[in-house]
Amino acid sequence: MEPTIKKSDFVQSLEKGLKVIAAFDAENDKMTLTEVSKKVDLTRANARRILLTLQYLGFVQTEDGKQFSLSPKVLTLGYSYLSALPFQELAKPYLRTLADEVNESCSMSVLDGYDIVYVARVQTNRIMTISLGVGTRLPVYATSMGRVLLAGLPDGEMKEFLRGVKAEQLTPNTITDSEKLIERVQLVKERGWALADQELEIGVRSIACPIKDKYGKTISALNISGHASRVSKDEMLEKFLPHLKSTVAQIENAIHKSV
Template sequence: MEANERDYVQSLERGFAVLLAFDEDLTNPTLAELAAATGLSRPAVRRLLLTLQRLGYVANEGTRWSLTPRVLSIGQHYTATKAMIELAQPHLLRLAERTGESASMAELDGQDVVYVARVPVRRIMSINVAVGTRVPAHATSMGRVLLAYSGPEWITRFLEEAELRRLTATTVTDPVKLRALLAEVREQGWCIVDGELEEGLISASAPVRDRTGAVVAALASSTSAGRLVPDKLRNETVPLLLEAAADISADLGYDRTRGTTARDGFF
């Protein structure tokens, strides 16, 4: 269903902008800090905060505001409606046990990937990665898998509009080079990214398909470069990753005997 401008509720957009402004840098912001972060006026932010407070999503102490545990219910409702996450969890656990490394699953959301399931084994990133964490798609193995199978029109749009930020010295920011890497990912059916999101972080990913053959998520195994070099990750972890992704896809109803789908090979 497509909505026109008359159906657009701007106040709802602004309410979410205020909620999303709370992050690790603004855990207990003031009204002025939230206004600066959202670009909204202080009176507008005040009204939104008071509404969210009445609904139970934020609380204040003096001049400082904070989120309440009720915001977690939004993510819980999403998880409850996604059978894929429940089906994938035992496979992530098994993958983490077999590799001794963290296992994650993510979906594409705009220019980012969002973690929807995760089994951490050890802290390997400076940021605290958990379900709901967003990371740039262009610099991650899960993001490149999801982009590679998203279709030619979306890839072109992404390469034209996305902010391909340089996060480390090795982050690929050239759209032409990134397009070639996505073609390679699609051809081989998996992806390894070494140190592009964060120095010392290396990860491998594989696609997860639904019953129609469409790629709906990416499965990843991540570790530190000091523990595994790319060749070892490719030879030892990728086969286990592909097996786990295939098992999740089978649970979602995908018939792996069909092989590739009609969407493959557009590059």
């Protein structure tokens, strides 16, 4: 759910600065002042002040004074959050072992707004058109990890959340109807796992389970993903799910011992 804030407490200049940083991506890794102002819907004067401030702070760089790009210092913004996650470093060895066992890519994510955010990943085969890694964001409604994370919410919160999602038809298999999505997530609550079959991208299948803290609260999701031409739905359930559950149990045990 979207948080609320009083107008007097809202810092608009901070919002604009963060929007400028978020405007840079794989397709727009370098932009001119004009391009930034159009993409973020700012005046040229506003965009210029923000870019120059970010450059002064070391988050933006330019070689010719015309095209701007993010600097490596931007990584510190996300690293502070990632380094504070108690389970991230603990889970990495288990992810590597799982990926070796099933010979498929394995990932871990957390919920952030209407997206899942990757906090760990071991890639064995590239199966998506986009490159996935730590920090990648994907829509919660079309992913197995997203549904596992939503299943960890209280019923009322989950339903309100999904009724507020603006789901796009990413593939012919994508479920966009909020009530059908609610049914799917409720089924995940009962089963303890989620299977997404080519809903995010044609050719991509994945299966996920929740990772819970010692109080039973879902804190993350772990998945195995494979290409549909190589891995059937039956294989996901019969071959991969037992390995996935076993790995989750090991990670949870390690987390419980560390706190």
